[in-house]
Amino acid sequence: MFETIAYETRGKTAWITLNRPDKLNAFTSLMHKEMVAAIKEANKDSNVRAVVITGAGRAFCSGQDLSGSTDTDYGEVLRKGYNPMVQALVSMEKPVIAAVNGVAAGAGMSLALACDFRIASEKASFIEAFIHVGLVPDSGNLYFLPRLVGHAKAMELAVLGEKITAQQAKEFGLVTKAVTEEDFMLEVETFAEKLANMPTKAIGLIKRYLNKSWESDLNEVLEYEAQAQKIAGESEDHQEGLAAFLDKRKPAFTGK
Ligand code: T3D
Numbered sequence: 001m002f003e004t005i006a007y008e009t010r011g012k013t014a015w016i017t018l019n020r021p022d023k024l025n026a027f028t029s030l031m032h033k034e035m036v037a038a039i040k041e042a043n044k045d046s047n048v049r050a051v052v053i054t055g056a057g058r059a060f061c062s063g064q065d066l067s068g069s070t071d072t073d074y075g076e077v078l079r080k081g082y083n084p085m086v087q088a089l090v091s092m093e094k095p096v097i098a099a100v101n102g103v104a105a106g107a108g109m110s111l112a113l114a115c116d117f118r119i120a121s122e123k124a125s126f127i128e129a130f131i132h133v134g135l136v137p138d139s140g141n142l143y144f145l146p147r148l149v150g151h152a153k154a155m156e157l158a159v160l161g162e163k164i165t166a167q168q169a170k171e172f173g174l175v176t177k178a179v180t181e182e183d184f185m186l187e188v189e190t191f192a193e194k195l196a197n198m199p200t201k202a203i204g205l206i207k208r209y210l211n212k213s214w215e216s217d218l219n220e221v222l223e224y225e226a227q228a229q230k231i232a233g234e235s236e237d238h239q240e241g242l243a244a245f246l247d248k249r250k251p252a253f254t255g256k
Helices: 029-044 074-091 107-114 130-134 141-149 150-158 166-171 183-196 198-211 216-235 236-247
Strands: 005-010 013-018 050-055 057-060 096-100 103-107 117-121 123-125 178-179
Touching: 005 029, 013 029, 013 166, 029 074, 050 057, 050 183, 057 096, 057 107, 074 107, 096 183, 103 107, 103 178, 103 183, 107 123, 107 141, 117 130, 117 166, 130 150, 166 178, 178 183, 198 216, 198 236, 216 236
Parallel strands: 013 050, 050 096, 057 103, 096 117, 103 123, 117 178
Antiparallel strands: 005 013
């Protein structure tokens, strides 16, 4: 049982809900630990083939809890709390969707960026809030933001710290989809279900090697592709994909 988040599985999807709505789901050290535990739980459950992270109440996440912390060494807060959470998310070889229901500020925005897909409600907004309290973007923000929006836009967002709407986030390439509040939950559920019925091993390999490609040269990427394709080529889902193509039917992937 968790105190600061909720975890449940619905069909093949694990739902992780940040659950401190009165603080707009701000992070505490307990929340970091519980997030890592929930991500590991989703990772080891072979029935889970997609993960959704969202927020309870009107916010996605307002970043670090600014009200109660006595920690003064923020470097250690990051090393012990945020970094393991981001590493667990990125190394999980299953697709993760941030269902951004409301404001995503500071490290809350970083959490959304570390996910593989972002679906934003029209009620969502994104704020690089760090600068307003004299801090720098963290929790992978300086890694993911320029990769998503380019260096110049990342600089602008990080330094100016202006609130951007879901629609602007879509235009900047920050989110996969921006949808009306009315359609939001159904969109997230449908998208998660679609991913959960895809060849999970191949998705995991795409995630692993796309992340590595940023630090690799062409020859290294060519070799990674060969390694990945060997694994994917030996999967049951590849056999099913081939059989379905030849039978002219829709494939029924099992994630194996
Ligand atoms: O350890 C370290 O500190 C290093 C790591 C840092 C990582 C970071 O994330 S630094 C950035 C931290 N986050 C922020 O600076 C954002 C602070 N919050 C805001 O700027 C605004 O609350 C929002 C833009 C997110 C939302 O604005 P609004 O007007 O919709 O809501 P509000 O009225 O400001 O907030 C509602 C309540 O939530 C309010 O409490 P109250 O007055 O009703 O009792 C507010 O204090 C509380 N709240 C919002 N954000 C936080 C928070 N409480 C604690 N920590 C928060 N981050």
